[in-house]
Amino acid sequence: xxxxxxxxxxxxxxxxxxxxxxxxxxxxxxxxxxxxxxxxxxxxxxxxxxxxxxxxxxxxxxxxxxxxxxxxxxxxxxxxxxxxxxxxxxxxxxxxxxxxxxxxxxxxxxxxxxxxxxxxxxxxxxxxxxxxxxxxxxxxxxxxxxxxxxxxxxxxxxxxxxxxxxxxxxxxxxxxxxxxxxxxxxxxxxxxxxxxxxxxxxxxxxxxxxxxxxxxxxxxxxxxxxxxxxxxxxxxxxxxxxxxxxxxxxxxxxxxxxxxxxxxxxxxxxxxxxxxxxxxxxxxxxxxxxxxxxxxxxxxxxxxx
Amino acid sequence: xxxxxxxxxxxxxxxxxxxxxxxxxxxxxxxxxxxxxxxxxxxxxxxxxxxxxxxxxxxxxxxxxxxxxxxxxxxxxxxxxxxxxxxxxxxxxxxxxxxxxxxxxxxxxxxxxxxxxxxxxxxxxxxxxxxxxxxxxxxxxxxxxxxxxxxxxxxxxxxxxxxxxxxxxxxxxxxxxxxxxxxxxxxxxxxxxxxxxxxxxxxxxxxxxxxxxxxxxxxxxxxxxxxxxxxxxxxxxxxxxxxxxxxxxxxxxxxxxxxxxxxxxxxxxxxxxxxxxxxxxxxxxxxxxxxxxxxxxxxxxxxxxxxxxxxxxxxxxxxxxxxxxxxxxxxxxxxxxxxxxxxxxxxxxxxxxxxxxxxxxx
Ligand SMILES: Nc1ncnc2c1ncn2[C@@H]1O[C@H](COP(=O)(O)OP(=O)(O)O)[C@@H](O)[C@H]1O
Ligand SMILES: [Mg+2]
Numbered sequence: 280x281x282x283x284x285x286x287x288x289x290x291x292x293x294x295x296x297x298x299x300x301x302x303x304x305x306x307x308x309x310x311x312x313x314x315x316x317x318x319x320x321x322x323x324x325x326x327x328x329x330x331x332x333x334x335x336x337x338x339x340x341x342x343x344x345x346x347x348x349x350x351x352x353x354x355x356x357x358x359x360x361x362x363x364x365x366x367x368x369x370x371x372x373x374x375x376x377x378x379x380x381x382x383x384x385x386x387x388x389x390x391x392x393x394x395x396x397x398x399x400x401x402x403x404x405x406x407x408x409x410x411x412x413x414x415x416x417x418x419x420x421x422x423x424x425x426x427x428x429x430x431x432x433x434x435x436x437x438x439x440x441x442x443x444x445x446x447x448x449x450x451x452x453x454x455x456x457x458x459x460x461x462x463x464x465x466x467x468x469x470x471x472x473x474x475x476x477x478x479x480x481x482x483x484x485x486x487x488x489x490x491x492x493x494x495x496x497x498x499x500x501x502x503x504x505x506x507x508x509x510x511x512x513x514x515x516x517x518x519x520x521x522x523x524x525x526x527x528x529x530x531x532x533x534x535x536x537x538x539x540x541x542x543x544x545x546x547x548x549x550x551x552x553x554x555x556x557x558x559x560x561x562x563x564x565x566x567x568x569x570x571x572x573x574x575x576x577x578x579x580x581x582x583x584x
Numbered sequence: 585x586x587x588x589x590x591x592x593x594x595x596x597x598x599x600x601x602x603x604x605x606x607x608x609x610x611x612x613x614x615x616x617x618x619x620x621x622x623x624x625x626x627x628x629x630x631x632x633x634x635x636x637x638x639x640x641x642x643x644x645x646x647x648x649x650x651x652x653x654x655x656x657x658x659x660x661x662x663x664x665x666x667x668x669x670x671x672x673x674x675x676x677x678x679x680x681x682x683x684x685x686x687x688x689x690x691x692x693x694x695x696x697x698x699x700x701x702x703x704x705x706x707x708x709x710x711x712x713x714x715x716x717x718x719x720x721x722x723x724x725x726x727x728x729x730x731x732x733x734x735x736x737x738x739x740x741x742x743x744x745x746x747x748x749x750x751x752x753x754x755x756x757x758x759x760x761x762x763x764x765x766x767x768x769x770x771x772x773x774x775x776x777x778x779x780x781x782x783x784x785x786x787x788x789x790x791x792x793x794x795x796x797x798x799x800x801x802x803x804x805x806x807x808x809x810x811x812x813x814x815x816x817x818x819x820x821x822x823x824x825x826x827x828x829x830x831x832x833x834x835x836x837x838x839x840x841x842x843x844x845x846x847x848x849x850x851x852x853x854x855x856x857x858x859x860x861x862x863x864x865x866x867x868x869x870x871x872x873x874x875x876x877x878x879x880x881x882x883x884x885x886x887x888x889x890x891x892x893x894x895x896x897x898x899x900x901x902x903x904x905x906x907x908x909x910x911x912x913x914x915x916x917x918x919x920x921x922x923x924x925x926x927x928x929x930x931x932x933x934x935x936x937x938x939x940x941x942x943x944x945x946x
Contacts, residue, residue: 474673477640482687482734483661492686496677 333357333552340548356549360557364550366537367526373554375527376534380561382445383520383530384513387452392505395457396498399464400490404476414465421458429522436523443525451523452513460505467501468494503569511562531558589616590649591774592637592742597646599632599798606632607798610646614776615790619768622778623785624795625821630778633795634744637776638667651741661690663742666735670747672727674719680730681715687738698737705736708767725756732767745777749784761787782822786810794818811934816943819866819936825900825911827866831940839865839937842908846883846932862940865932869900872912873929881929889924901926 302308328345333356335349362372369375401407402414432451433442441447471494479493520530529537535558539551592614599607606629614620622630635641637648639660647656655663674683684705688698706712709729719727728748735743748764749757765788768775779785785792786806793803794817801821802814813819819827832841839846846865873881887903887910894900899914903926912928914920937946 472671472673474669474671475675477635477638477660478667478669478673478731478734479675479686480640481638481660481665481667482738483659483690484686488690493675 329552329556333549333556335549337545337547337549356547356553357557359547360538360550360554364538364554366529366534366541369526373531373534373538373557376529376531377557379445379524379528379534380514380531383448383452384510386446386449387456387513388506388509390449391453391456391460391509392502394453395460395505396464396495396502397490398457398461399466400468400494401486402461402465403468404473404489404494405486417458417461421462425455429518433522442523443528445524445528448519448523448528448530451519452509452516455519456509456512460509463505463508464498464501467498471497507565507569510565514561590614591616591618591651592776593649594633594637595647595649597633597636597648598644599629599636599641600644605798607636610798610800612793612800612803614774617772617774619775619777619788619790621785621789621792622776622795623782623792623821624780626780628795629798630780630795631746632798634667634746634776634778637742638665638744639663661687664740665742665744666738666740667744668728668731668735668746668748670750672719672724672731672751674727674730674734676719679716679718680711680722680733683719683730684715684733684737687734691738701737701739705733708736708770709733724752725760728752728760732764736771741774743773743775745775747779748777750779750781757784764788782824786822794821796821812945813866813936814945816864816866816938819938823868825869827868827936828872828910828912829864829866830908831862831864833861834859834863834937839863839932841865842906844883844885844905844930846930846935848932848937849882851932851935851937859939859946863946864938864940866936866938867930867932868934869912871931871934872910873931874912874914874926875918878927878929881931883930883932884927885930886925886927889920889922889926892920892922903928 331348332340332345334352334354336351336353336355339350360372361374363370364372398417402410436442436447436450441450475493475497476489479489484492515532516530517532517536520533521536524530524533535554538554590613592612594610594612597607597610598605610633622633624630632641636643637650639655639658639662643656647654649655650663650665660667675686678686681702684702685698688701693701702715703712706715709732711726711729711733714722714726714730719730722730728751731748745764749760752760761784768788777784777788789806791803791805792809794801794809796817802809802818804812804814809818809822813822813827816829820829830839830841830844832839832844834840834848835845837848839848878884885905887905889901889903891902892899893902894916896916898916899918899920901912901914901920903910903912910928920926938944939946
């Protein structure tokens with residue numbers, strides 16, 4: 280064969296070669312990016328308004344132009360939302376709710392994910408007596424609308440003396456997260472090669488040995504997914520918080536609601552905006568931080584042994 | 585090889601998955617130091633039997649003994665077995681060294697002993713340079729070597745292999761096959777090897793167990809299996825191209841059917857004269873004689889060549905004799921073409937005769 284690129288070939292082949300040049304301003308691209316741009320603006324505009332408003336003083340807000348950037352940037356509303364805003368008799372701002380939410384989130388997260396992952400692992404790899412029944416019950420549990428269980432849980436919590444306490448809410452979150460998380464973990468562990476489990480058994484690893492030394496290190500991605508689900512779910516929960524806790528133990532969302540919907544005094548839009556942004560910050564941070572972890576986890580999991 | 589001591593014994597083994605009876609009343613004795621191959625088409629229950637022996641499946645009924653001990657209810661790790669899987673099943677997050685030592689750590693073997701055994705296994709399998717690598721950075725052949733090493737370090741009595749070479753490409757498969765044979769000669773362990781590849785079975789096995797539908801159709805040396813198949817299934821399963829099966833009757837010491845009359849003088853069986861029912865005679869393609877050898881054959885016929893397959897070393901001919909299809913081999917250089925008429929002979933001394941009803945050997 281004649282090598283057309285070598286100078287010794289002595290001739291230049293006519294016509295185009297290499298990859299086909301693409302026009303940046305093709306009709307397809309204009310349409311695509313135009314749509315993306317419009318949708319982004321649509322979603323980002325409220326956020327913009329919130330940020331801008333939270334940085335204005337009340338006199339400036341009363342001027343009425345919600346889209347105008349602040350003439351004079353002030354962090355006063357943020358400080359007030361965090362440390363001074365009043366709900367009922369407490370005037371220590373959202374900081375209390377934040378503390379409560381963290382105290383609810385961390386134990387709920389650890390409990391629900393560790394129990395659910397072991398459940399899912401047992402269901403996927405160890406066929407024990409009644410495992411099918413157990414799994415069916417869990418699946419049904421995932422589809423029961425939880426409004427029907429609100430009152431029975433009040434009674435249960437009262438009976439065991441956890442009504443109104445943070446631990447009561449931790450218990451509720453752990454239990455309600457269980458069906459979907461177990462399903463998530465079970466499906467993931469089922470998708471791992473069965474022979475790996477068999478090999479570990481032949482190698483003398485028991486129930487916990489297989490779980491901690493073989494399964495867990497291969498399952499980082501699904502743990503990250505479960506964590507994202509639980510953090511956003513628990514942090515954003517309002518209903519359980521308002522029902523099963525009392526003012527001292529209200530989570531951040533309930534407190535936010537109380538600040539924003541406070542009927543006394545004038546509406547401080549800037550403080551409300553700052554408070555809302557503060558409350559949404561935690562899930563946002565989780566998304567940004569774990570998003571990277573998540574991708575890395577998937578990439579690591581892709582190297583199959 | 586000590587024929588008298590049994591390494592693995594399976595007694596009346598039943599295994600059901602719900603309604604599906606995968607293994608039924610299965611019995612097998614495996615000798616100390618023997619290389620036994622479980623051979624059968626996909627879905628016949630080979631892996632299931634192997635998993636039962638390994639203790640990875642709870643048997644429905646029956647007993648399993650390893651080295652004389654009843655291990656039916658023992659944990660896999662307490663049975664003195666090591667297992668190698670088709671998909672290698674290496675722990676992806678551990679290095680090769682970690683993979684090799686995992687079982688020993690679980691058994692709480694002392695650290696310097698672990699190091700010694702890992703080093704020895706790595707030397708035998710020539711994977712020393714790979715010890716610090718993760719499985720993801722190994723080729724298929726290297727991975728399977730590590731998987732074998734994982735069984736090797738544990739110093740077990742019985743090695744179980746479940747289609748260990750099926751995921752490798754053809755060249756590597758042949759290489760590793762030879763290496764496995766060498767390993768067996770060196771270690772002298774009992775090895776039970778599952779495969780659906782008859783070449784692997786024939787080359788590796790001391791004895792082959794041919795399975796079908798959860799039952800053992802024949803257990804014997806490769807030679808016995810090939811030359812004295814006990815039933816029509818085994819006869820048709822082993823050998824490529826498959827044995828020619830001709831149906832007919834026994835008449836006065838001759839096989840008669842399809843206008844053929846084949847003398848059964850050389851065939852060793854007792855009931856030649858008084859077997860009245862329909863029979864089938866099986867003749868392997870290489871026992872059909874061609875060329876000059878035809879003259880020596882007691883029975884001859886003329887066939888029409890239909891298809892010629894040139895394989896290099898020899899030529900495969902598909903032909904017809906009336907309504908009968910006959911396959912046979914010729915020399916690689918023979919110039920036979922479609923439509924030719926050819927004289928062939930039959931070497932009946934090496935044929936197999938079956939009762940066509942019970943499908944068993946006469
Ligand atoms: N966990 C299971 N549940 C139900 N049926 C199974 C299960 N595992 C295997 N089988 C069935 O048992 C039969 C034998 O399977 P297997 O031993 O894996 O065959 P092979 O000889 O190909 O290794 C197949 O028909 C398969 O469908
Ligand atoms: Mg199999």
